Amino acid sequence: MEAEGPNAAGLKRDERRERLALLGLGAPALLLVFVTMVLPVGWLFGLSLLADDGSFSLEHYRRMLEQPSYGRTFVTTFKVSFFTTALCILFGYPLAYALSQMSRRAAGLCLIAVLMPFWTSLLVRTYAWLVLLQRKGLINDWGMRLGWWDEPLALVHNLTGTLIGMVHIMLPFLVLPLLAAMRSIDADLLKAAANLGASPARAFRSVFLPLSMPGLLAGTLIVFILCLGFYVTPAVLGGGKVIMVSNHIANDIELFFNWGAASALGVVLLVLTLALLWLATKVMRLERVLGGGHG
Amino acid sequence: MTGRQRAAVPITLRGLRKRYGEVRALDDVDLDVRSGEFLTLLGPSGSGKTTLLMVLAGFIRPDQGRLMFGDEEVTRLAPHKRDIGMVFQNYALFPHMDVAANIAYPLKLRGIGGVEQDRRVEAALKTVQLGGYGERRVDQLSGGQRQRVALARAIVFEPRIVLMDEPLSALDKQLRERMQIELRQLHEQLGTTTIYVTHDQREALTMSDRVAVVNRGCIVQLDTPRALYEHPMNRFVAEFIGESSLLPVQLEAGVWRCAGQALRHAGQAPAGTRACLMLRPERVRLLGAESDEGLNVLPAQVSGIVYQGDSFLLQARLADGHSISLRGIAGAAVLDNLPAPGDAVHLGFTPTDTVLLPDEA
Numbered sequence: 075m076e077a078e079g080p081n082a083a084g085l086k087r088d089e090r091r092e093r094l095a096l097l098g099l100g101a102p103a104l105l106l107v108f109v110t111m112v113l114p115v116g117w118l119f120g121l122s123l124l125a126d127d128g129s130f131s132l133e134h135y136r137r138m139l140e141q142p143s144y145g146r147t148f149v150t151t152f153k154v155s156f157f158t159t160a161l162c163i164l165f166g167y168p169l170a171y172a173l174s175q176m177s178r179r180a181a182g183l184c185l186i187a188v189l190m191p192f193w194t195s196l197l198v199r200t201y202a203w204l205v206l207l208q209r210k211g212l213i214n215d216w217g218m219r220l221g222w223w224d225e226p227l228a229l230v231h232n233l234t235g236t237l238i239g240m241v242h243i244m245l246p247f248l249v250l251p252l253l254a255a256m257r258s259i260d261a262d263l264l265k266a267a268a269n270l271g272a273s274p275a276r277a278f279r280s281v282f283l284p285l286s287m288p289g290l291l292a293g294t295l296i297v298f299i300l301c302l303g304f305y306v307t308p309a310v311l312g313g314g315k316v317i318m319v320s321n322h323i324a325n326d327i328e329l330f331f332n333w334g335a336a337s338a339l340g341v342v343l344l345v346l347t348l349a350l351l352w353l354a355t356k357v358m359r360l361e362r363v364l365g366g367g368h369g
Numbered sequence: 370m371t372g373r374q375r376a377a378v379p380i381t382l383r384g385l386r387k388r389y390g391e392v393r394a395l396d397d398v399d400l401d402v403r404s405g406e407f408l409t410l411l412g413p414s415g416s417g418k419t420t421l422l423m424v425l426a427g428f429i430r431p432d433q434g435r436l437m438f439g440d441e442e443v444t445r446l447a448p449h450k451r452d453i454g455m456v457f458q459n460y461a462l463f464p465h466m467d468v469a470a471n472i473a474y475p476l477k478l479r480g481i482g483g484v485e486q487d488r489r490v491e492a493a494l495k496t497v498q499l500g501g502y503g504e505r506r507v508d509q510l511s512g513g514q515r516q517r518v519a520l521a522r523a524i525v526f527e528p529r530i531v532l533m534d535e536p537l538s539a540l541d542k543q544l545r546e547r548m549q550i551e552l553r554q555l556h557e558q559l560g561t562t563t564i565y566v567t568h569d570q571r572e573a574l575t576m577s578d579r580v581a582v583v584n585r586g587c588i589v590q591l592d593t594p595r596a597l598y599e600h601p602m603n604r605f606v607a608e609f610i611g612e613s614s615l616l617p618v619q620l621e622a623g624v625w626r627c628a629g630q631a632l633r634h635a636g637q638a639p640a641g642t643r644a645c646l647m648l649r650p651e652r653v654r655l656l657g658a659e660s661d662e663g664l665n666v667l668p669a670q671v672s673g674i675v676y677q678g679d680s681f682l683l684q685a686r687l688a689d690g691h692s693i694s695l696r697g698i699a700g701a702a703v704l705d706n707l708p709a710p711g712d713a714v715h716l717g718f719t720p721t722d723t724v725l726l727p728d729e730a
Contacts, residue, residue, distance in 0.1 A: 265428055266461035268448040270475035270522065277449075280474075284465045 115344065122337035134338035144322070144339075151318040151343075154233070154308065155301035158240040159248075162297050165241065166248040167290065173249070174256035185253075188246055196243065200310045203239045204230060207311070231313025239307040247300060248293035255289020256282075288358070295354045299347055319343045377405040377562045378439035378529045380425070385434030387420055387586075394420040395431065396586035402564065403578075404439075407556050409565045411573040412583035413609070421583065422534055422566050427451050438529060454523030454561075456533040460515045462507045468494070468518050469503030475526040493525040496555065513544045520552075524559060533565045537572065549575050570610045574598065582606050598649075600636060604726055607647045614653075614693045616646040618725065625725065628689040632665050634723040643728040650682065650696035652722040655708070656715040664717035669693060671712045681707065685714060 125131035138144040169188070173181045191199060206212045207230035214226040229235055259282060267277035305320035312321075319339055326336035380402035387395040394417045402408050410418040423429040424436065427448030436444045443451055454475075462471050472490045476482075481489065494500050497517035502510075510518065516536060523531055533552075537545045553576050556563050567573055573580045574594040581591045582605075590602045601607040604615060618627045620642040625632045627646050638644060656666065669685035672692070681704065683695040695716060697703060708714050 260459070260461065262457050262459060262461040263463060265426075265448070266455070266457060266463075267474070268428075269426055269451075269453060269455045271449050271452070271478040271526070272474075273449055276478065281463060281465075 118337040118340050121333050122341050124334055126334070134334045135342075137335065138338060138342065147317050147319055147322045147339075148342075150316060151302060154236060154240065154304075154316060154318060155298050157233075157237055158244055158301050159294055159298045161237065161241045162244050162248040163290070163294060166245055166252060166293070169245075170249045170252040170256055170286075170289075173253050174259075188249055191243055192246055196306055197310075199243065200239055200307050203235070203242070203311060207235050207238065230311055232315055233312070235311035235313070236308045236316045239311045240301060240304060243307065244297045244300065247296045251292040251296065252286065252289040255292075256286050259285045291354070291358055295351070299350065302343065302347055302350075376529075377560055379404040380530065380562060380564070381435075381437040382421075383435040383437075385421070385424060385436065386432045387417075387424065387429060388432060393417075393586040395424065395434075397434070398586070398588060400581065400588060400591070402562060405560045405562055407553070407563045407565065407576060407578045409567060409573040409577040409580045410583050411567060411570060411580050411609070414568060416583045417586040418566050418568075418583040419534060420586075422532055422564065425530075425564060426453055426455055426532055452526075452528050452530075454526065454528035454531045456516075456519045456523050456531070456536040458535045458538060460519040460536075462515055462518055462522070464507050466507070467503065468499070468505045468507065468510070471507065471518060472503075472522045472525050475522065479526060481526075489525055493521040496524070496558075497521045498551075512540055513548065516540065516548065520555070524555075524561070529562065531559075531561045531563045533563065535567055536565075538567075538569075545572070546575075552576060574610070582609065584609075599722075600724060601647065601726065604645055604647075604729060607724075607726060612650050612694065612696070614648045614650065615726075616648070616687070616691050616693065617728070618644050618646045620644070628667060628687040628691065630665070630667055632723055633720040634725055635720045636724060638725045639727040641728065645726040645728045647724040647726055648693065648718055649722065650694040651680075652718055653693070653695040654717045655683070655695065655697070656717045661717060664719060665723055667693065667716045669714055669716055671708050671710050671714055673710055674707055676704070683707070685716060 122134050123130055123132070125133055173184055173188075176184065204211075208214070209226040209228075211229070213229060217223050218226065229238070263281050263285070264277050267281045268274070272280060303320055304318060305324065308316045308318045309321055309324070312318075317325075320343075323336045323339050326332045326339065380400075382398055382400040385395050385398045386393075396417075398417075398421065410421060412418045420429055424431050427443075427446060431444070434444070435442060438451075463474065466474070469490050472493055473486050476486045476489055490503060491500065494502055497520050499514060499517050499521065502514070502518075507515065507518070516539075519536070523533075536552075537548050540548060549572055552565075565573075565576065574597075577594055579591060579593055580597050582589045582597065584605055590597060590606050592600075597606065598611055601610065607613050607615065616627050618625050618632065620626075620638075625634065625638065625644065625646075632646070654664075656664070667687060669687050671683060672686050673684040675682045675684075676699065679699055680696050681699050683697070685693050685695065687693060693716060
């Protein structure tokens with residue numbers, strides 16, 4: 075064995091002390107996450123496996139498979155999330171592109187407008203949409219006064235209202251990561267594409283779009299996953315017609331005091347979300363691999 | 370590459386102007402680039418040389434003026450229709466494509482696919498000495514390799530014109546000097562009209578057929594490297610290119626005098642009674658006791674000697690206090706017999722090397 079210098083033990087002790095100090099810095103947050111996340115989720119999981127009399131049972135999960143209302147809830151949840159995400163991409167991509175091409179100053183001002191929804195309460199915003207969209211709301215009022223339509227449009231208490239509200243709330247979550255990705259694209263790359271003979275449309279398609287993909291995927295994922303667990307907007311703007319998983323959970327607890335059923339729903343939603351995340355990271359890594367090949 | 374190059378074209382610029390507010394980025398520039406020529410735009414940063422290149426590529430729209438490639442007016446032609454190969458300062462390689470896909474990009478846009486595309490990509494890679502690198506990812510390449518890929522991409526579609534925007538500035542000195550020679554050889558091989566932008570005067574002298582010195586949006590002088598170095602038109606060019614000593618001279622009774630000594634000069638003298646004498650340090654000689662009749666001679670006092678490996682630089686002070694530099698090859702015998710600081714010396718130079726420039730502030 076190699077002989078240790080006289081101060082080796084002291085140096086090793088210093089190293090250990092430094093690591094402990096780092097751990098100490100992280101400890102409060104770790105404790106918080108443990109108490110507020112890991113414990114309740116574990117507790118939920120336990121509840122979902124208990125029958126009403128307190129014995130172990132899979133009845134809550136069995137009921138989910140047997141009762142069609144649960145299936146419908148999941149279909150609704152994925153449908154709403156899908157359409158919200160799709161609409162966010164449709165509106166968000168051109169918006170982010172425009173912002174990325176503006177001067178920093180102009181983009182900053184426009185970004186404030188995009189971020190405004192972030193700074194007001196979710197509930198306030200949702201009720202504001204209710205006021206705007208209802209039968210005798212501002213939009214129907216003006217639409218009919220200007221003669222654009224004769225009967226009040228059903229803009230709220232249905233899927234349409236839910237989607238309008240959710241797209242409005244989710245848009246910044248898509249635009250921000252997308253804008254960051256677009257801003258990091260070197261403007262010289264597009265010049266190079268043009269110089270090599272690519273029309274503006276072709277340069278966009280073959281250079282800008284693929285390079286903005288990571289930002290788009292990240293934004294899409296955030297929006298979709300946030301949508302899956304959405305509660306307030308479908309509850310207020312869906313008018314009881316749009317039952318998403320979160321609303322179903324609330325019903326189980328508030329109306330039927332069935333904690334077991336609610337817990338089982340929560341667990342399934344959590345598992346589905348995690349599965350989706352896992353899948354997304356697979357796809358993204360694949361994207362990177364494919365990106366290296368012939369474009 | 371093979372011998373089916375499209376003919377190189379001359380480039381004509383007439384009265385090109387571009388202003389940003391009060392700043393004249395291009396001040397009515399006229400320039401004729403000969404077909405197949407390697408022409409360098411040399412100037413300090415902010416001189417307008419890059420603006421000029423961007424106007425040629427079509428990325429900056431001039432306020433007025435005309436730009437012609439051969440007989441074709443291209444002033445208002447979109448960049449992607451100009452058929453120019455360009456090497457960007459930061460290379461601008463597409464990070465989401467591998468090396469081969471980067472080089473194939475302009476070929477695809479021109480409808481060249483399949484075997485012909487592969488053949489051309491491989492040929493271009495061989496031309497820049499990167500044969501077999503097609504599968505590499507861009508981020509796996511060194512700076513010099515990226516530079517070569519950018520070059521291959523710019524020439525693979527056999528453009529009429531190649532533009533280069535300080536392509537070597539990010540490379541270390543040794544690699545830069547090797548690439549200068551390689552770029553020059555490549556140009557001789559391809560014969561494409563090439564416009565090269567740099568702020569490095571040595572690079573400009575090394576590579577170019579002709580050099581256009583650009584300052585404040587104007588072309589100050591357009592000449593061969595040798596003419597530019599030996600006969601600069603004014604102090605700006607003299608100071609920007611190479612080292613020089615600039616000394617005030619006066620015309621007294623028909624004779625130009627520097628620090629009281631009469632000078633003979635071979636070239637044109639500027640009008641007026643005051644001028645500026647430019648001396649290149651390596652053209653000045655240390656004279657022994659015997660005086661050479663054919664030379665101009667200035668007595669001076671050595672103020673310092675710097676040893677620089679391959680050469681030495683001697684600083685001396687004239688009687689009127691002005692400073693003059695002398696550079697010599699650092700042979701052992703020479704170094705051992707150099708004068709010491711404080712010694713009086715005689716500095717000699719031929720009338721041909723006695724260049725008189727207009728005296729401007």
